[in-house]
Amino acid sequence: MRRRIVLRAVVALVAAALAVAGYLQVHGDFQRWSDESALDGACDGLLDRNTVRGVLGPGAVEVENERRGAGLVGCEVHVYGGGTAEIRVLDTAHVGQSLLDSLYAGSPTAPAVPVGHGWTGLFGATPDRFGAADPFKADEYKKVTTSLVLECTGESSAKGLSVTVETTLDRTLDDPAERPQFTRIATSTAAGASKARHCGAKLGKPVSSLDLPVNEDEYEPLRTADGTCSGIPAARGVVIATETARGGAPYETCRLADADHSTRYVLEAHYGPYAQERLLGYEEEPHDDVPNTDTPAHHRDPDGRMSWTTAKCPGGQALFTVHPSFERGENRKYPGGKADLAYERAALKAFAERSAKAHECSAPVTP
Structure with missing residues:
Protein backbone atom coordinates (compact mmCIF):
# COMPACT_ATOMS: atom_id res chain seq x y z
CA MET A 1 0.00 0.00 0.00
CA ARG A 2 2.79 2.36 0.92
CA ARG A 3 4.55 1.58 -2.35
CA ARG A 4 1.44 2.57 -4.35
CA ILE A 5 1.21 5.86 -2.49
CA VAL A 6 4.88 6.62 -3.24
CA LEU A 7 4.42 5.76 -6.93
CA ARG A 8 1.35 7.98 -7.15
CA ALA A 9 3.32 10.83 -5.56
CA VAL A 10 6.14 10.38 -8.09
CA VAL A 11 3.68 10.33 -10.99
CA ALA A 12 2.04 13.50 -9.65
CA LEU A 13 5.41 15.25 -9.37
CA VAL A 14 6.38 14.25 -12.91
CA ALA A 15 3.03 15.49 -14.24
CA ALA A 16 3.49 18.78 -12.42
CA ALA A 17 6.99 19.15 -13.84
CA LEU A 18 5.71 18.46 -17.34
CA ALA A 19 2.97 21.02 -16.84
CA VAL A 20 5.50 23.61 -15.76
CA ALA A 21 7.65 22.80 -18.77
CA GLY A 22 4.60 23.38 -20.92
CA TYR A 23 4.12 26.98 -19.87
CA LEU A 24 7.61 28.19 -18.89
CA GLN A 25 10.45 28.34 -21.36
CA VAL A 26 13.74 30.10 -20.68
CA HIS A 27 15.71 31.54 -23.61
CA GLY A 28 18.75 33.52 -22.47
CA ASP A 29 17.44 36.79 -21.06
CA PHE A 30 13.86 35.88 -22.00
CA GLN A 31 11.27 34.01 -19.96
CA ARG A 32 8.18 32.88 -21.83
CA TRP A 33 5.05 31.84 -19.93
CA SER A 34 1.82 30.33 -21.22
CA ASP A 35 -0.42 30.47 -18.19
CA GLU A 36 -3.19 32.74 -16.91
CA SER A 37 -1.24 33.69 -13.79
CA ALA A 38 1.66 34.85 -15.97
CA LEU A 39 -0.03 38.22 -16.37
CA ASP A 40 0.43 38.89 -12.66
CA GLY A 41 4.21 38.56 -12.97
CA ALA A 42 4.65 40.21 -16.37
CA CYS A 43 6.96 43.25 -16.44
CA ASP A 44 7.87 42.78 -12.77
CA GLY A 45 4.21 42.68 -11.77
CA LEU A 46 3.46 46.17 -13.13
CA LEU A 47 0.54 45.17 -15.37
CA ASP A 48 -3.11 45.18 -14.37
CA ARG A 49 -4.56 41.82 -15.39
CA ASN A 50 -8.14 43.07 -15.81
CA THR A 51 -7.06 45.98 -18.00
CA VAL A 52 -4.86 43.78 -20.19
CA ARG A 53 -7.67 41.26 -20.60
CA GLY A 54 -10.18 44.01 -21.34
CA VAL A 55 -8.00 45.33 -24.16
CA LEU A 56 -6.41 42.19 -25.63
CA GLY A 57 -9.27 39.73 -25.13
CA PRO A 58 -10.08 36.54 -23.18
CA GLY A 59 -8.10 33.95 -25.19
CA ALA A 60 -5.11 31.85 -24.17
CA VAL A 61 -2.23 34.09 -23.11
CA GLU A 62 1.51 33.94 -23.64
CA VAL A 63 3.87 36.31 -21.83
CA GLU A 64 7.51 36.93 -22.61
CA ASN A 65 9.53 38.87 -20.03
CA GLU A 66 12.70 40.68 -21.03
CA ARG A 67 15.33 42.71 -19.22
CA ARG A 68 17.29 45.03 -21.48
CA GLY A 69 19.56 46.82 -19.02
CA ALA A 70 19.73 49.05 -15.98
CA GLY A 71 16.48 50.82 -15.31
CA LEU A 72 14.56 49.16 -18.15
CA VAL A 73 11.98 46.39 -17.86
CA GLY A 74 10.11 44.96 -20.83
CA CYS A 75 7.58 42.29 -21.64
CA GLU A 76 5.28 41.16 -24.44
CA VAL A 77 1.76 39.83 -23.95
CA HIS A 78 0.05 37.90 -26.74
CA VAL A 79 -3.56 36.73 -26.51
CA TYR A 80 -4.54 34.11 -29.07
CA GLY A 81 -7.50 35.28 -31.07
CA GLY A 82 -7.06 38.74 -29.57
CA GLY A 83 -4.27 41.30 -29.55
CA THR A 84 -0.63 41.83 -28.63
CA ALA A 85 1.04 44.44 -26.41
CA GLU A 86 4.74 45.16 -26.02
CA ILE A 87 5.47 47.10 -22.83
CA ARG A 88 8.64 48.95 -21.77
CA VAL A 89 9.05 50.70 -18.41
CA LEU A 90 12.14 52.88 -18.04
CA ASP A 91 13.67 54.73 -15.11
CA THR A 92 14.55 57.90 -17.03
CA ALA A 93 17.68 58.45 -14.95
CA HIS A 94 19.23 55.79 -17.21
CA VAL A 95 18.54 57.37 -20.62
CA GLY A 96 21.55 57.88 -22.86
CA GLN A 97 23.65 56.19 -25.50
CA SER A 98 22.95 52.66 -24.22
CA LEU A 99 19.17 53.18 -24.47
CA LEU A 100 18.80 55.49 -27.46
CA ASP A 101 15.71 53.65 -28.70
CA SER A 102 13.98 53.74 -25.34
CA LEU A 103 11.91 56.91 -25.84
CA TYR A 104 9.20 56.98 -28.50
CA ALA A 105 9.04 60.03 -30.77
CA GLY A 106 6.61 58.82 -33.44
CA SER A 107 6.97 57.69 -37.03
CA PRO A 108 8.89 59.84 -39.53
CA THR A 109 5.89 59.59 -41.88
CA ALA A 110 3.18 60.09 -39.24
CA PRO A 111 3.92 62.53 -36.40
CA ALA A 112 2.53 61.40 -33.05
CA VAL A 113 -0.12 63.50 -31.30
CA PRO A 114 -0.44 64.41 -27.60
CA VAL A 115 -2.30 61.98 -25.35
CA GLY A 116 -3.71 64.89 -23.36
CA HIS A 117 -6.15 64.42 -20.45
CA GLY A 118 -3.45 65.48 -18.00
CA TRP A 119 -0.87 62.98 -19.30
CA THR A 120 2.55 63.92 -20.64
CA GLY A 121 2.68 61.56 -23.58
CA LEU A 122 2.43 60.68 -27.26
CA PHE A 123 0.01 58.60 -29.30
CA GLY A 124 1.17 57.40 -32.71
CA ALA A 125 1.08 54.69 -35.35
CA THR A 126 3.02 53.40 -38.31
CA PRO A 127 0.73 53.77 -41.33
CA ASP A 128 0.81 51.87 -44.59
CA ARG A 129 3.33 53.47 -46.98
CA PHE A 130 2.08 51.93 -50.20
CA GLY A 131 -0.87 54.07 -51.13
CA ALA A 132 -3.61 52.74 -48.88
CA ALA A 133 -6.84 54.67 -49.13
CA ASP A 134 -7.01 54.94 -45.34
CA PRO A 135 -3.55 54.41 -43.77
CA PHE A 136 -4.96 54.07 -40.25
CA LYS A 137 -7.40 51.19 -40.79
CA ALA A 138 -6.71 48.11 -38.69
CA ASP A 139 -5.32 46.03 -41.56
CA GLU A 140 -3.09 48.83 -42.85
CA TYR A 141 -0.95 49.77 -39.84
CA LYS A 142 1.73 47.85 -38.00
CA LYS A 143 1.59 49.01 -34.41
CA VAL A 144 -0.13 51.70 -32.38
CA THR A 145 2.05 53.25 -29.68
CA THR A 146 1.22 55.11 -26.48
CA SER A 147 4.18 56.57 -24.60
CA LEU A 148 3.84 58.34 -21.24
CA VAL A 149 6.39 60.23 -19.13
CA LEU A 150 6.03 60.53 -15.36
CA GLU A 151 7.90 63.04 -13.22
CA CYS A 152 8.61 61.61 -9.76
CA THR A 153 8.44 63.64 -6.58
CA GLY A 154 11.47 64.60 -4.53
CA GLU A 155 10.85 61.75 -2.07
CA SER A 156 11.33 59.13 -4.79
CA SER A 157 14.63 57.45 -5.60
CA ALA A 158 13.63 57.53 -9.27
CA LYS A 159 13.94 60.77 -11.23
CA GLY A 160 11.14 59.84 -13.56
CA LEU A 161 9.54 56.97 -15.42
CA SER A 162 8.68 56.34 -19.05
CA VAL A 163 6.01 53.80 -20.01
CA THR A 164 5.70 52.83 -23.68
CA VAL A 165 3.16 50.32 -24.99
CA GLU A 166 2.96 49.14 -28.61
CA THR A 167 -0.44 47.55 -29.20
CA THR A 168 -1.77 45.53 -32.11
CA LEU A 169 -5.55 45.04 -32.17
CA ASP A 170 -8.13 44.08 -34.76
CA ARG A 171 -9.70 47.52 -34.49
CA THR A 172 -9.56 50.61 -36.64
CA LEU A 173 -8.11 53.93 -35.54
CA ASP A 174 -10.57 55.56 -37.89
CA ASP A 175 -13.30 55.10 -35.25
CA PRO A 176 -12.85 57.80 -32.55
CA ALA A 177 -14.66 55.61 -30.01
CA GLU A 178 -12.06 52.84 -30.42
CA ARG A 179 -8.87 54.94 -30.13
CA PRO A 180 -8.83 55.25 -26.31
CA GLN A 181 -8.66 51.45 -26.05
CA PHE A 182 -5.10 51.62 -27.37
CA THR A 183 -4.02 53.75 -24.37
CA ARG A 184 -5.57 51.79 -21.49
CA ILE A 185 -2.65 49.41 -20.89
CA ALA A 186 -0.20 52.32 -20.88
CA THR A 187 -2.16 54.44 -18.42
CA SER A 188 -2.84 51.53 -16.03
CA THR A 189 0.81 50.43 -16.22
CA ALA A 190 1.96 53.99 -15.55
CA ALA A 191 -0.20 54.09 -12.43
CA GLY A 192 1.14 50.71 -11.30
CA ALA A 193 4.76 51.65 -11.99
CA SER A 194 4.43 54.94 -10.12
CA LYS A 195 3.09 53.11 -7.07
CA ALA A 196 5.57 50.21 -7.20
CA ARG A 197 8.58 52.50 -7.73
CA HIS A 198 7.39 54.97 -5.06
CA CYS A 199 7.43 57.66 -7.74
CA GLY A 200 4.46 59.64 -6.46
CA ALA A 201 3.87 61.10 -9.93
CA LYS A 202 0.86 63.20 -10.79
CA LEU A 203 -1.28 60.99 -13.03
CA GLY A 204 -3.66 62.02 -15.78
CA LYS A 205 -7.33 61.25 -16.15
CA PRO A 206 -8.87 58.34 -18.11
CA VAL A 207 -8.37 58.96 -21.82
CA SER A 208 -11.76 59.49 -23.43
CA SER A 209 -10.77 60.91 -26.83
CA LEU A 210 -7.73 61.10 -29.09
CA ASP A 211 -6.76 62.73 -32.36
CA LEU A 212 -5.51 60.58 -35.22
CA PRO A 213 -1.75 60.52 -35.77
CA VAL A 214 -0.93 63.05 -38.49
CA ASN A 215 -0.39 61.55 -41.94
CA GLU A 216 2.54 62.88 -43.98
CA ASP A 217 0.28 64.37 -46.66
CA GLU A 218 -1.77 66.47 -44.22
CA TYR A 219 -0.47 69.87 -45.31
Whole structure:
Protein backbone atom coordinates (compact mmCIF):
# COMPACT_ATOMS: atom_id res chain seq x y z
CA MET A 1 0.00 0.00 0.00
CA ARG A 2 2.79 2.36 0.92
CA ARG A 3 4.55 1.58 -2.35
CA ARG A 4 1.44 2.57 -4.35
CA ILE A 5 1.21 5.86 -2.49
CA VAL A 6 4.88 6.62 -3.24
CA LEU A 7 4.42 5.76 -6.93
CA ARG A 8 1.35 7.98 -7.15
CA ALA A 9 3.32 10.83 -5.56
CA VAL A 10 6.14 10.38 -8.09
CA VAL A 11 3.68 10.33 -10.99
CA ALA A 12 2.04 13.50 -9.65
CA LEU A 13 5.41 15.25 -9.37
CA VAL A 14 6.38 14.25 -12.91
CA ALA A 15 3.03 15.49 -14.24
CA ALA A 16 3.49 18.78 -12.42
CA ALA A 17 6.99 19.15 -13.84
CA LEU A 18 5.71 18.46 -17.34
CA ALA A 19 2.97 21.02 -16.84
CA VAL A 20 5.50 23.61 -15.76
CA ALA A 21 7.65 22.80 -18.77
CA GLY A 22 4.60 23.38 -20.92
CA TYR A 23 4.12 26.98 -19.87
CA LEU A 24 7.61 28.19 -18.89
CA GLN A 25 10.45 28.34 -21.36
CA VAL A 26 13.74 30.10 -20.68
CA HIS A 27 15.71 31.54 -23.61
CA GLY A 28 18.75 33.52 -22.47
CA ASP A 29 17.44 36.79 -21.06
CA PHE A 30 13.86 35.88 -22.00
CA GLN A 31 11.27 34.01 -19.96
CA ARG A 32 8.18 32.88 -21.83
CA TRP A 33 5.05 31.84 -19.93
CA SER A 34 1.82 30.33 -21.22
CA ASP A 35 -0.42 30.47 -18.19
CA GLU A 36 -3.19 32.74 -16.91
CA SER A 37 -1.24 33.69 -13.79
CA ALA A 38 1.66 34.85 -15.97
CA LEU A 39 -0.03 38.22 -16.37
CA ASP A 40 0.43 38.89 -12.66
CA GLY A 41 4.21 38.56 -12.97
CA ALA A 42 4.65 40.21 -16.37
CA CYS A 43 6.96 43.25 -16.44
CA ASP A 44 7.87 42.78 -12.77
CA GLY A 45 4.21 42.68 -11.77
CA LEU A 46 3.46 46.17 -13.13
CA LEU A 47 0.54 45.17 -15.37
CA ASP A 48 -3.11 45.18 -14.37
CA ARG A 49 -4.56 41.82 -15.39
CA ASN A 50 -8.14 43.07 -15.81
CA THR A 51 -7.06 45.98 -18.00
CA VAL A 52 -4.86 43.78 -20.19
CA ARG A 53 -7.67 41.26 -20.60
CA GLY A 54 -10.18 44.01 -21.34
CA VAL A 55 -8.00 45.33 -24.16
CA LEU A 56 -6.41 42.19 -25.63
CA GLY A 57 -9.27 39.73 -25.13
CA PRO A 58 -10.08 36.54 -23.18
CA GLY A 59 -8.10 33.95 -25.19
CA ALA A 60 -5.11 31.85 -24.17
CA VAL A 61 -2.23 34.09 -23.11
CA GLU A 62 1.51 33.94 -23.64
CA VAL A 63 3.87 36.31 -21.83
CA GLU A 64 7.51 36.93 -22.61
CA ASN A 65 9.53 38.87 -20.03
CA GLU A 66 12.70 40.68 -21.03
CA ARG A 67 15.33 42.71 -19.22
CA ARG A 68 17.29 45.03 -21.48
CA GLY A 69 19.56 46.82 -19.02
CA ALA A 70 19.73 49.05 -15.98
CA GLY A 71 16.48 50.82 -15.31
CA LEU A 72 14.56 49.16 -18.15
CA VAL A 73 11.98 46.39 -17.86
CA GLY A 74 10.11 44.96 -20.83
CA CYS A 75 7.58 42.29 -21.64
CA GLU A 76 5.28 41.16 -24.44
CA VAL A 77 1.76 39.83 -23.95
CA HIS A 78 0.05 37.90 -26.74
CA VAL A 79 -3.56 36.73 -26.51
CA TYR A 80 -4.54 34.11 -29.07
CA GLY A 81 -7.50 35.28 -31.07
CA GLY A 82 -7.06 38.74 -29.57
CA GLY A 83 -4.27 41.30 -29.55
CA THR A 84 -0.63 41.83 -28.63
CA ALA A 85 1.04 44.44 -26.41
CA GLU A 86 4.74 45.16 -26.02
CA ILE A 87 5.47 47.10 -22.83
CA ARG A 88 8.64 48.95 -21.77
CA VAL A 89 9.05 50.70 -18.41
CA LEU A 90 12.14 52.88 -18.04
CA ASP A 91 13.67 54.73 -15.11
CA THR A 92 14.55 57.90 -17.03
CA ALA A 93 17.68 58.45 -14.95
CA HIS A 94 19.23 55.79 -17.21
CA VAL A 95 18.54 57.37 -20.62
CA GLY A 96 21.55 57.88 -22.86
CA GLN A 97 23.65 56.19 -25.50
CA SER A 98 22.95 52.66 -24.22
CA LEU A 99 19.17 53.18 -24.47
CA LEU A 100 18.80 55.49 -27.46
CA ASP A 101 15.71 53.65 -28.70
CA SER A 102 13.98 53.74 -25.34
CA LEU A 103 11.91 56.91 -25.84
CA TYR A 104 9.20 56.98 -28.50
CA ALA A 105 9.04 60.03 -30.77
CA GLY A 106 6.61 58.82 -33.44
CA SER A 107 6.97 57.69 -37.03
CA PRO A 108 8.89 59.84 -39.53
CA THR A 109 5.89 59.59 -41.88
CA ALA A 110 3.18 60.09 -39.24
CA PRO A 111 3.92 62.53 -36.40
CA ALA A 112 2.53 61.40 -33.05
CA VAL A 113 -0.12 63.50 -31.30
CA PRO A 114 -0.44 64.41 -27.60
CA VAL A 115 -2.30 61.98 -25.35
CA GLY A 116 -3.71 64.89 -23.36
CA HIS A 117 -6.15 64.42 -20.45
CA GLY A 118 -3.45 65.48 -18.00
CA TRP A 119 -0.87 62.98 -19.30
CA THR A 120 2.55 63.92 -20.64
CA GLY A 121 2.68 61.56 -23.58
CA LEU A 122 2.43 60.68 -27.26
CA PHE A 123 0.01 58.60 -29.30
CA GLY A 124 1.17 57.40 -32.71
CA ALA A 125 1.08 54.69 -35.35
CA THR A 126 3.02 53.40 -38.31
CA PRO A 127 0.73 53.77 -41.33
CA ASP A 128 0.81 51.87 -44.59
CA ARG A 129 3.33 53.47 -46.98
CA PHE A 130 2.08 51.93 -50.20
CA GLY A 131 -0.87 54.07 -51.13
CA ALA A 132 -3.61 52.74 -48.88
CA ALA A 133 -6.84 54.67 -49.13
CA ASP A 134 -7.01 54.94 -45.34
CA PRO A 135 -3.55 54.41 -43.77
CA PHE A 136 -4.96 54.07 -40.25
CA LYS A 137 -7.40 51.19 -40.79
CA ALA A 138 -6.71 48.11 -38.69
CA ASP A 139 -5.32 46.03 -41.56
CA GLU A 140 -3.09 48.83 -42.85
CA TYR A 141 -0.95 49.77 -39.84
CA LYS A 142 1.73 47.85 -38.00
CA LYS A 143 1.59 49.01 -34.41
CA VAL A 144 -0.13 51.70 -32.38
CA THR A 145 2.05 53.25 -29.68
CA THR A 146 1.22 55.11 -26.48
CA SER A 147 4.18 56.57 -24.60
CA LEU A 148 3.84 58.34 -21.24
CA VAL A 149 6.39 60.23 -19.13
CA LEU A 150 6.03 60.53 -15.36
CA GLU A 151 7.90 63.04 -13.22
CA CYS A 152 8.61 61.61 -9.76
CA THR A 153 8.44 63.64 -6.58
CA GLY A 154 11.47 64.60 -4.53
CA GLU A 155 10.85 61.75 -2.07
CA SER A 156 11.33 59.13 -4.79
CA SER A 157 14.63 57.45 -5.60
CA ALA A 158 13.63 57.53 -9.27
CA LYS A 159 13.94 60.77 -11.23
CA GLY A 160 11.14 59.84 -13.56
CA LEU A 161 9.54 56.97 -15.42
CA SER A 162 8.68 56.34 -19.05
CA VAL A 163 6.01 53.80 -20.01
CA THR A 164 5.70 52.83 -23.68
CA VAL A 165 3.16 50.32 -24.99
CA GLU A 166 2.96 49.14 -28.61
CA THR A 167 -0.44 47.55 -29.20
CA THR A 168 -1.77 45.53 -32.11
CA LEU A 169 -5.55 45.04 -32.17
CA ASP A 170 -8.13 44.08 -34.76
CA ARG A 171 -9.70 47.52 -34.49
CA THR A 172 -9.56 50.61 -36.64
CA LEU A 173 -8.11 53.93 -35.54
CA ASP A 174 -10.57 55.56 -37.89
CA ASP A 175 -13.30 55.10 -35.25
CA PRO A 176 -12.85 57.80 -32.55
CA ALA A 177 -14.66 55.61 -30.01
CA GLU A 178 -12.06 52.84 -30.42
CA ARG A 179 -8.87 54.94 -30.13
CA PRO A 180 -8.83 55.25 -26.31
CA GLN A 181 -8.66 51.45 -26.05
CA PHE A 182 -5.10 51.62 -27.37
CA THR A 183 -4.02 53.75 -24.37
CA ARG A 184 -5.57 51.79 -21.49
CA ILE A 185 -2.65 49.41 -20.89
CA ALA A 186 -0.20 52.32 -20.88
CA THR A 187 -2.16 54.44 -18.42
CA SER A 188 -2.84 51.53 -16.03
CA THR A 189 0.81 50.43 -16.22
CA ALA A 190 1.96 53.99 -15.55
CA ALA A 191 -0.20 54.09 -12.43
CA GLY A 192 1.14 50.71 -11.30
CA ALA A 193 4.76 51.65 -11.99
CA SER A 194 4.43 54.94 -10.12
CA LYS A 195 3.09 53.11 -7.07
CA ALA A 196 5.57 50.21 -7.20
CA ARG A 197 8.58 52.50 -7.73
CA HIS A 198 7.39 54.97 -5.06
CA CYS A 199 7.43 57.66 -7.74
CA GLY A 200 4.46 59.64 -6.46
CA ALA A 201 3.87 61.10 -9.93
CA LYS A 202 0.86 63.20 -10.79
CA LEU A 203 -1.28 60.99 -13.03
CA GLY A 204 -3.66 62.02 -15.78
CA LYS A 205 -7.33 61.25 -16.15
CA PRO A 206 -8.87 58.34 -18.11
CA VAL A 207 -8.37 58.96 -21.82
CA SER A 208 -11.76 59.49 -23.43
CA SER A 209 -10.77 60.91 -26.83
CA LEU A 210 -7.73 61.10 -29.09
CA ASP A 211 -6.76 62.73 -32.36
CA LEU A 212 -5.51 60.58 -35.22
CA PRO A 213 -1.75 60.52 -35.77
CA VAL A 214 -0.93 63.05 -38.49
CA ASN A 215 -0.39 61.55 -41.94
CA GLU A 216 2.54 62.88 -43.98
CA ASP A 217 0.28 64.37 -46.66
CA GLU A 218 -1.77 66.47 -44.22
CA TYR A 219 -0.47 69.87 -45.31
CA GLU A 220 -2.00 73.26 -44.64
CA PRO A 221 -1.01 76.86 -45.34
CA LEU A 222 1.55 78.03 -42.81
CA ARG A 223 -0.41 81.24 -42.23
CA THR A 224 -3.38 79.25 -40.85
CA ALA A 225 -1.37 76.89 -38.61
CA ASP A 226 -2.70 76.82 -35.04
CA GLY A 227 -0.73 73.94 -33.50
CA THR A 228 2.99 73.26 -33.26
CA CYS A 229 3.67 75.45 -36.33
CA SER A 230 1.60 78.41 -35.12
CA GLY A 231 3.21 81.83 -35.23
CA ILE A 232 6.06 80.82 -37.55
CA PRO A 233 6.38 83.39 -40.33
CA ALA A 234 6.10 82.39 -43.97
CA ALA A 235 8.89 83.23 -46.38
CA ARG A 236 9.80 82.79 -50.01
CA GLY A 237 9.73 79.03 -50.58
CA VAL A 238 8.31 78.29 -47.11
CA VAL A 239 4.50 78.39 -47.21
CA ILE A 240 3.20 74.93 -46.18
CA ALA A 241 3.07 73.34 -42.71
CA THR A 242 2.51 69.87 -41.24
CA GLU A 243 1.80 70.03 -37.52
CA THR A 244 0.14 68.43 -34.54
CA ALA A 245 -1.89 69.95 -31.74
CA ARG A 246 -0.17 71.05 -28.55
CA GLY A 247 -1.15 69.30 -25.33
CA GLY A 248 1.68 68.43 -22.96
CA ALA A 249 3.61 66.14 -25.30
CA PRO A 250 7.28 65.55 -24.33
CA TYR A 251 8.24 65.78 -28.00
CA GLU A 252 6.80 68.15 -30.62
CA THR A 253 7.51 68.61 -34.30
CA CYS A 254 6.66 71.04 -37.10
CA ARG A 255 7.54 70.58 -40.77
CA LEU A 256 7.79 73.49 -43.17
CA ALA A 257 7.55 72.95 -46.93
CA ASP A 258 7.43 74.85 -50.20
CA ALA A 259 4.47 75.11 -52.55
CA ASP A 260 5.39 71.73 -54.09
CA HIS A 261 5.16 70.12 -50.62
CA SER A 262 8.91 69.45 -50.51
CA THR A 263 10.10 69.73 -46.91
CA ARG A 264 12.43 72.68 -46.30
CA TYR A 265 12.81 72.65 -42.50
CA VAL A 266 11.97 70.36 -39.58
CA LEU A 267 11.59 71.91 -36.12
CA GLU A 268 11.59 69.79 -32.96
CA ALA A 269 11.03 70.41 -29.25
CA HIS A 270 12.32 67.99 -26.61
CA TYR A 271 11.31 68.04 -22.94
CA GLY A 272 12.28 66.12 -19.82
CA PRO A 273 14.01 62.80 -20.58
CA TYR A 274 13.67 63.46 -24.33
CA ALA A 275 15.88 66.54 -24.00
CA GLN A 276 18.20 64.71 -21.61
CA GLU A 277 18.61 61.81 -24.03
CA ARG A 278 19.18 64.06 -27.03
CA LEU A 279 21.75 66.24 -25.25
CA LEU A 280 23.64 63.20 -23.97
CA GLY A 281 23.67 61.82 -27.50
CA TYR A 282 25.14 65.03 -28.88
CA GLU A 283 27.85 65.05 -26.21
CA GLU A 284 29.05 61.71 -27.59
CA GLU A 285 29.51 63.14 -31.10
CA PRO A 286 33.02 64.05 -32.29
CA HIS A 287 32.03 67.63 -33.20
CA ASP A 288 32.45 70.37 -30.62
CA ASP A 289 29.81 72.59 -32.17
CA VAL A 290 26.66 70.64 -31.34
CA PRO A 291 24.02 71.19 -28.63
CA ASN A 292 25.20 70.37 -25.13
CA THR A 293 24.55 71.47 -21.58
CA ASP A 294 27.50 73.88 -21.65
CA THR A 295 26.29 75.91 -24.64
CA PRO A 296 22.65 76.78 -24.03
CA ALA A 297 22.55 79.59 -26.60
CA HIS A 298 21.41 79.39 -30.21
CA HIS A 299 24.11 78.58 -32.71
CA ARG A 300 24.37 77.17 -36.23
CA ASP A 301 27.03 74.52 -36.61
CA PRO A 302 29.70 74.89 -39.32
CA ASP A 303 28.21 72.23 -41.62
CA GLY A 304 24.75 73.83 -41.51
CA ARG A 305 23.18 70.68 -40.09
CA MET A 306 21.05 72.34 -37.44
CA SER A 307 20.42 75.30 -35.16
CA TRP A 308 19.21 75.14 -31.58
CA THR A 309 18.15 77.01 -28.49
CA THR A 310 17.13 75.99 -24.97
CA ALA A 311 14.82 76.93 -22.11
CA LYS A 312 14.53 76.13 -18.41
CA CYS A 313 11.42 74.10 -17.52
CA PRO A 314 9.97 72.54 -14.35
CA GLY A 315 11.20 69.12 -15.53
CA GLY A 316 14.68 70.34 -16.52
CA GLN A 317 16.19 71.88 -19.62
CA ALA A 318 14.24 71.83 -22.90
CA LEU A 319 15.91 71.68 -26.31
CA PHE A 320 14.58 73.20 -29.55
CA THR A 321 16.14 72.51 -32.94
CA VAL A 322 15.65 73.35 -36.61
CA HIS A 323 17.08 71.18 -39.39
CA PRO A 324 17.25 72.19 -43.06
CA SER A 325 16.04 69.31 -45.24
CA PHE A 326 17.83 67.26 -47.93
CA GLU A 327 14.49 66.28 -49.49
CA ARG A 328 15.18 67.87 -52.88
CA GLY A 329 17.99 65.42 -53.60
CA GLU A 330 21.53 64.56 -52.68
CA ASN A 331 23.02 67.45 -54.64
CA ARG A 332 20.94 70.08 -52.90
CA LYS A 333 22.93 72.26 -50.52
CA TYR A 334 21.64 73.43 -47.19
CA PRO A 335 20.31 76.99 -47.20
CA GLY A 336 23.28 79.13 -46.26
CA GLY A 337 22.72 82.72 -47.28
CA LYS A 338 22.05 85.54 -44.85
CA ALA A 339 18.34 85.48 -45.69
CA ASP A 340 18.19 81.74 -44.98
CA LEU A 341 20.00 82.11 -41.67
CA ALA A 342 17.78 85.02 -40.64
CA TYR A 343 14.67 82.99 -41.47
CA GLU A 344 15.91 79.97 -39.51
CA ARG A 345 16.43 82.14 -36.45
CA ALA A 346 12.99 83.72 -36.83
CA ALA A 347 11.29 80.32 -37.31
CA LEU A 348 13.15 78.75 -34.39
CA LYS A 349 12.39 81.73 -32.13
CA ALA A 350 8.64 81.61 -32.86
CA PHE A 351 8.47 77.83 -32.52
CA ALA A 352 10.47 77.69 -29.28
CA GLU A 353 8.69 80.60 -27.59
CA ARG A 354 5.20 79.20 -28.16
CA SER A 355 6.18 75.66 -27.24
CA ALA A 356 8.00 76.75 -24.07
CA LYS A 357 5.07 78.91 -22.97
CA ALA A 358 2.64 75.99 -23.41
CA HIS A 359 4.90 73.86 -21.17
CA GLU A 360 5.24 76.61 -18.53
CA CYS A 361 8.95 77.05 -19.21
CA SER A 362 11.05 80.20 -19.11
CA ALA A 363 11.54 82.16 -22.30
CA PRO A 364 14.05 80.39 -24.57
CA VAL A 365 17.48 81.87 -25.05
CA THR A 366 17.18 84.42 -27.85
CA PRO A 367 18.82 83.23 -31.09
